[in-house]
Amino acid sequence: MGDAPIAVQLTGIWKRFPGVIANSDINLSVRRGSVHAIVGENGAGKSTLMKILYGMQKPDEGTITISGTEVIFQSPSDAIDAGIGMVHQHFMLADNLTVLENIILGSEPTQRGVIKNETALTRLTQLAQQYGLDVPFNSFVSELGVGARQRIEILKVLYRGASILILDEPTAVLVPHEVDELFSALSDLKAEGITILFISHKLDEVLAIADDITVIRAGSTVATVNLHTQKVSADDLAEMMVGSELPTPETRGSTVTDKVLIDVSNLSVLTAAGKPLVDDVSFKIHAGEVLGIAGVEGNGQAEIVDALMGVIKSTGVLVYDGEDISKWSTRKRREQGFGFIPEDRMRQGLLLETSLWENRMLGHQTLKPNSNGFLLTPADAKSDTARIVDEYDVRTPNIDVFASALSGGNQQKLIVGREMSSNPKFLLAAHPTRGVDVGAQAAIWDHLRMARQSGLAVLLISADLDELIGLSDTIKVLLRGKFVADADPLTVTPQELGTAMTGVKKRDEIGNTS
Amino acid sequence: MNTKSPSIRIFAFFISAMTLLSIARIFAHTNDLTSRGTMAAAFGLAVPIGLAGLGGLWSERAGIVNIGLEGMMILGTFGAGWAGWQWGPWAGVLGAVTFGMLGAVLFAIVTVSFGVDQIIAGTAINILGLGLAQFLAKLAFSNAPGGGQSQSPPVKGLLPSVTIDFIANPLNTLQQKGWFVISDLAGMISGLFYHLSFLTILTVILFVLTAWILWRTSFGLRLRSAGESPSAAETLGINVIKYKYIAVIISGSLAGLAGAYLAIVGTNVYRGGQTAGRGYIGLATMIFGNWRPMGTGIGATVFGYIDTLQLRDNANIRGLVLFGALVLIALAFLGLRSGVRATSLAFLIIGSALVGGFLASTNMAPEVAQVAPYVTTLLVLATASQRLRPPATAGMAYRKGESR
Numbered sequence: 001m002g003d004a005p006i007a008v009q010l011t012g013i014w015k016r017f018p019g020v021i022a023n024s025d026i027n028l029s030v031r032r033g034s035v036h037a038i039v040g041e042n043g044a045g046k047s048t049l050m051k052i053l054y055g056m057q058k059p060d061e062g063t064i065t066i067s068g069t070e071v072i073f074q075s076p077s078d079a080i081d082a083g084i085g086m087v088h089q090h091f092m093l094a095d096n097l098t099v100l101e102n103i104i105l106g107s108e109p110t111q112r113g114v115i116k117n118e119t120a121l122t123r124l125t126q127l128a129q130q131y132g133l134d135v136p137f138n139s140f141v142s143e144l145g146v147g148a149r150q151r152i153e154i155l156k157v158l159y160r161g162a163s164i165l166i167l168d169e170p171t172a173v174l175v176p177h178e179v180d181e182l183f184s185a186l187s188d189l190k191a192e193g194i195t196i197l198f199i200s201h202k203l204d205e206v207l208a209i210a211d212d213i214t215v216i217r218a219g220s221t222v223a224t225v226n227l228h229t230q231k232v233s234a235d236d237l238a239e240m241m242v243g244s245e246l247p248t249p250e251t252r253g254s255t256v257t258d259k260v261l262i263d264v265s266n267l268s269v270l271t272a273a274g275k276p277l278v279d280d281v282s283f284k285i286h287a288g289e290v291l292g293i294a295g296v297e298g299n300g301q302a303e304i305v306d307a308l309m310g311v312i313k314s315t316g317v318l319v320y321d322g323e324d325i326s327k328w329s330t331r332k333r334r335e336q337g338f339g340f341i342p343e344d345r346m347r348q349g350l351l352l353e354t355s356l357w358e359n360r361m362l363g364h365q366t367l368k369p370n371s372n373g374f375l376l377t378p379a380d381a382k383s384d385t386a387r388i389v390d391e392y393d394v395r396t397p398n399i400d401v402f403a404s405a406l407s408g409g410n411q412q413k414l415i416v417g418r419e420m421s422s423n424p425k426f427l428l429a430a431h432p433t434r435g436v437d438v439g440a441q442a443a444i445w446d447h448l449r450m451a452r453q454s455g456l457a458v459l460l461i462s463a464d465l466d467e468l469i470g471l472s473d474t475i476k477v478l479l480r481g482k483f484v485a486d487a488d489p490l491t492v493t494p495q496e497l498g499t500a501m502t503g504v505k506k507r508d509e510i511g512n513t514s
Numbered sequence: 515m516n517t518k519s520p521s522i523r524i525f526a527f528f529i530s531a532m533t534l535l536s537i538a539r540i541f542a543h544t545n546d547l548t549s550r551g552t553m554a555a556a557f558g559l560a561v562p563i564g565l566a567g568l569g570g571l572w573s574e575r576a577g578i579v580n581i582g583l584e585g586m587m588i589l590g591t592f593g594a595g596w597a598g599w600q601w602g603p604w605a606g607v608l609g610a611v612t613f614g615m616l617g618a619v620l621f622a623i624v625t626v627s628f629g630v631d632q633i634i635a636g637t638a639i640n641i642l643g644l645g646l647a648q649f650l651a652k653l654a655f656s657n658a659p660g661g662g663q664s665q666s667p668p669v670k671g672l673l674p675s676v677t678i679d680f681i682a683n684p685l686n687t688l689q690q691k692g693w694f695v696i697s698d699l700a701g702m703i704s705g706l707f708y709h710l711s712f713l714t715i716l717t718v719i720l721f722v723l724t725a726w727i728l729w730r731t732s733f734g735l736r737l738r739s740a741g742e743s744p745s746a747a748e749t750l751g752i753n754v755i756k757y758k759y760i761a762v763i764i765s766g767s768l769a770g771l772a773g774a775y776l777a778i779v780g781t782n783v784y785r786g787g788q789t790a791g792r793g794y795i796g797l798a799t800m801i802f803g804n805w806r807p808m809g810t811g812i813g814a815t816v817f818g819y820i821d822t823l824q825l826r827d828n829a830n831i832r833g834l835v836l837f838g839a840l841v842l843i844a845l846a847f848l849g850l851r852s853g854v855r856a857t858s859l860a861f862l863i864i865g866s867a868l869v870g871g872f873l874a875s876t877n878m879a880p881e882v883a884q885v886a887p888y889v890t891t892l893l894v895l896a897t898a899s900q901r902l903r904p905p906a907t908a909g910m911a912y913r914k915g916e917s918r
Contacts, residue, residue: 056749077751092749094742096906097735105739106750108732115732156750274853 005067007032007164007195008053013062015048022048024219026062030164030197030212035190037198037206040216041241041437046199047089047407049216050166053197054086055079066164077106085157089168089408089435091149095142099135100124103156127158131188132181145298147178154185165189166197171205172435175296175463176498183209201241201437203234215240238438255288256473260319261457262308262426267316269303269481277303278314279481285426290448290458292472292489294465294497300481301461302343305428308459309333309340320426334363339424341415341432343461345408349415352404356396356414357385359403364422388417392447393440408435416444420451427451430461445471465494477501524808534840536698542833542872548698550686552822552830553705560818561717562587562772562780562789566796567803567810568717568724569768574805575728576761577741578625579909581636584793585643586617586766590773592647595666595784596654598777602670607713607774614770615763617643622762626755629911640793648786655784664786669778676715678707711779713771720768725807737761741905744912755914769793802891804902816891832872838890839868861893 006029013026023045030036040046051057053064055073064071066082073079076086093102100120109119121137128134133151141149150170157165171179186196186209200206206213207227215222215237222240225232262285269278278300285291295301307314310330318326325333334340340363342348350359361370361381369380385399392413396406403411416432432448433441448471452458462468468475468489475487477500485500539547546552566583573580580586593613598606617639624635648664655661660668685704689697728734739747740757747754772792777784795817802816803809823830842865849858 054749075751076749080751086749088749092743092746094739094746094906096742096903097739101735101739102746105735105747106752108735110732113731113733115730115735 004031004033006030006065007067008197009065010049010053011063011065013049013052013064014060015045015052015057016060021219023052023059026216026219026221028214028221028224030195032067032195033190033193034211035186035196035198035209037200037210037213038216039199039201039203039206039213039237039241041201041409041439044216044241044437045219046216047168050086050168050197050199053079054084054166080160080162083161083163084166085160085162085164086166087150087153087157087168087170089172091146091153093141093149093152096140098138098140099144099152100137102141102152103137103159107160124155124159127155131158131185133158133185145296146173147175147181150174150178150182151185158189163193164195164197166199168199169201169435170198171200171202173297173463175501176465176494177502179205203237203438206237207232207234213237217241241438254473255453255455257287257289257455259287260284261287261321262459263317263319264308265317265319267304267307267314267318269300269307269312269314276481278307281316281478281481281483283476283483285457285459287425287455287457288452289473290452290460290471292460292462292468292475293478294468294475294487294501295461295478296501297463299478299501301430301478303481304478305340305343305430305459305461308428309338331366335366337423337425339419339422339427339429341419341427341429343430345411345415350403350411353402356389356394356399356401356403356406357382359414360385360388360399360418362418364418367422384421388414388421392417393443409437409440412436413440413444416447420447424451424456427456427458429458431463432460433462433464433467441467465497469494469497530844531841532698532702533695534844535837536695538833538837538840539698540692540694542829542836544827544829544833545690545692546827547823547830547833547837548689548701550682550689550701550704550708552819552826553702554708555705555825556815556819556822557705557714558711558780558818559821560814561711561714562775562792563796563799563817564721564811564814565717565768565772565775566793567798567800567814568720568796568807569765569772570797570800571724571803571805571807571810572728572768573762573765574800574905574908575738575741576758577744577905577907577910577912578622578758578762578765579632579636580618580621580762580765580769581633581794581797582617582621582639582643583636583765583769583796584789584791585636585640586614586621586769587773587776587789587793588640588643588647589613589617590770591777591784591788592650592666592773593770594774594777595669596650598669598782598784599655599658599661599667600670603673603778606669606778607673607771610770610774610777611767612770614766614768614773616766618763618766618769621766622759625911626758626762629913631911632909647784651784651786666777666784669782672782673712673778675709675711676707677709682707711775713775713779716771717775721807721811728807738905740912741907744907748914754912758912769796772796801902801904805904820888820891832876835868836872839865839872841865841890842868842893864889864893 008030010026010028013023015023026049038046048057052059055076055078071082100117103124104120109116124137133155135148135151135155141152170182174182190196198206198210210227212224212226214224265282267278267281268276270276281304283291293301303312306312308318310328310333317324346352351362361376364370365376369377369384371377382399388394389396389399394410394413394417396410406414412435419427433444436444448458460468460472469492472489475489475492476483477485477487477497479501487497487500535548539545566587569583570580590610590613593609594606597609621635621639624630625632651666652663655666656663658667682704685700689701689704691697728738736747736752737757737760739752740754744754773789776788799813799817800810802813820834823834842861846858846861846865849861
């Protein structure tokens with residue numbers, strides 16, 4: 001088992017960016033037909049390393065050897081030719097092209113320049129069946145959910161005959177049963193002799209699927225563990241990654257008060273065509289309570305959040321601290337204590353081509369310390385940004401760099417820091433720790449818990465069901481715009497929640513099996 | 515609605531439009547509304563608009579908003595006048611395409627390689643195209659016999675044009691009978707085969723060819739991917755920059771060809787201000803046509819038709835106003851059925867007002883009458899635009915290796 005041929009060998013890889021060393025002396029060898037996980041904190045250099053292996057960036061030093069031959073990749077097409085395929089964390093798909101077009105793009109089967117769709121379809125149908133990767137080939141990608149998009153990405157890579165597959169944080173956007181499907185597909189691929197490089201910071205998932213695990217810390221390879229010969233626990237790995245214990249999202253003791261802070265009744269959001277996205281939903285959140293909403297993405301969570309923030313049109317009554325605020329503008333809601341951690345930080349949370357301290361002002365531009373009521377006060381905003389960077393451990397050279405220079409997890413920490421700094425009374429948190437490493441995750445959880453203790457009401461949406469169960473006082477399951485079940489976070493398991501989210505279990509109390 | 519296939523829907527749309535047009539013709543007592551002459555002229559005016567729109571389509575499909583079409587078209591008219599005057603109409607066509615292409619190459623260097631904002635660069639091309647054409651015209655034509663500071667001497671000879679008599683003539687007779695719908699269809703088809711310029715035929719071929727290339731070949735798929743998701747395309751080893759260049763250059767050649775039509779077929783000289791904003795209208799028809807060749811073609815024909823009627827009898831304008839009113843009212847009823855109340859009511863009110871205006875005056879103020887068709891078009895567009903599917907990254911600068 002231990003002496004299978006080596007598929008990928010990286011030796012002494014260095015990569016420097018202005019002001020940062022992304023990779024320093026990376027050494028890695030991956031056995032053919034194995035699942036090799038690479039774990040590390042945000043900004044540890046995992047993604048840079050994979051970009052180097054996929055030819056998107058060139059290493060400053062070091063060699064790459066594929067199946068015994070040393071290679072130099074000028075571009076991804078060289079890597080593709082060498083049999084390497086990559087499934088990116090942010091899917092690389094064109095929404096307005098069909099699934100088929102997305103998959104064959106760049107390697108179209110043609111006859112005198114004309115695409116032979118039938119040939120491609122036959123081949124793909126066979127591939128899809130072989131690995132259980134079912135997708136509707138003639139639909140537009142814009143019509144499909146994340147699970148299907150990921151299957152498309154994997155098919156895309158397999159279609160090109162890749163024998164080495166790089167998956168960058170593949171489970172970040174999936175619900176539990178989709179993760180199971182992905183893992184069973186990965187097992188099939190492994191059985192066919194395909195080598196899989198699996199980047200993640202979800203340690204229990206890594207332990208479930210990987211054959212070997214390499215830990216990267218601060219740009220260097222710290223250790224490689226063979227799971228067949230060595231025993232290692234999630235805590236051991238976490239310690240190797242950050243030098244600290246694995247945190248849990250558990251909240252201790254209830255802080256729910258009897259003061260209703262948010263009272264939503266009959267909230268509905270319709271599409272332009274009149275189809276309900278959120279269908280007559282009512283709920284209450286008390287001060288000091290965290291209401292968790294569980295659901296597969298695209299079942300109305302985003303619309304509920306947007307409606308409560310007042311950025312999309314909705315019907316229904318929203319009472320905040322005893323006052324009907326349905327007609328309030330988003331600005332006024334913000335000023336009166338609404339905090340907002342958006343689901344898509346690149347789209348709603350940050351201006352990427354803008355400095356960190358200017359991003360600190362966003363959404364709070366009328367409040368201290370960003371403004372004196374008439375003019376902006378950049379000096380105060382800057383010193384407050386420095387405080388956030390410090391308190392929330394945002395890894396950045398300084399506060400004048402563009403937000404785009406930060407890794408995803410660090411961007412998220414900046415947003416959470418910004419929103420908590422205005423002492424909100426009501427926080428809308430969509431995936432507050434998405435893409436954040438274990439250390440920072442613990443810090444964010446701590447901040448949320450502290451705020452909750454002092455009476456913060458939170459509407460929490462998360463695809464991470466452990467987080468949802470651990471932080472929430474109440475959980476409601478959302479399916480096709482309606483609440484279909486309530487769950488008790490003290491007793492419910494992620495599996496039960498996952499089942500309810502996909503609509504297998506109908507309207508009843510889940511988690512109370514006793 | 516959604517269950518029907520697109521071709522059936524287009525056919526239904528076409529027949530309903532013809533029916534309304536026929537009703538308008540009968541009530542306005544103007545057979546000229548759908549006569550062969552009107553239709554032939556409409557197709558003629560549609561050609562430069564359609565070519566410009568097709569040019570816009572090529573570049574936008576690769577993610578570049580080409581607002582510089584107007585400037586490239588002006589360069590085209592100069593190229594056509596200058597080369598056509600010296601070496602005949604065929605050379606004129608070649609000259610126009612070359613000049614349009616030169617404008618496009620400049621535009622591509624600035625927008626694709628240097629990532630300059632496409633609207634600003636396009637506007638600059640428009641100003642530059644206009645100024646350069648005026649300057650070159652002064653140099654080339656001032657002392658030429660039959661030319662002037664802003665006008666070239668006539669192009670030597672004509673491009674061939676065809677009339678297919680055995681189709682055009684019997685249909686023309688049928689049109690003159692004034693039968694409901696049938697005569698209107700006959701007039702329209704007859705117009706298609708009457709005094710057909712070589713460039714008009716070429717335009718139709720180019721439309722079909724564009725649809726085929728962009729949606730059937732691997733070249734087309736790659737070009738479209740550069741406009742939909744350049745970062746995805748790049749990770750699959752596609753040279754995004756190359757495809758953007760190709761698309762913009764094709765776009766400029768088509769704009770140049772539109773200029774050739776104006777200078778060689780429309781008139782037979784280059785004249786300053788000849789394009790009269792058709793580049794912009796072309797861009798609008800492309801949006802009207804949902805970034806697709808078929809839709810762009812239909813849009814160009816509609817604009818060409820409106821243009822034609824304004825050049826002809828005033829009675830036609832009345833007919834057109836009535837037609838617009840009927841379209842709005844028909845849309846209002848369709849809208850009411852599917853529950854879009856506010857817009858539908860607005861349509862109903864404007865439509866009824868237009869009908870009132872039509873009944874109240876036998877000789878409409880030409881200014882009012884002339885804007886009515888455009889108002890109608892705008893209103894129709896305002897409702898249609900909710901379902902548009904533009905290329906995802908049109909207008910955005912792309913730098914190589916930007917994919918994150």
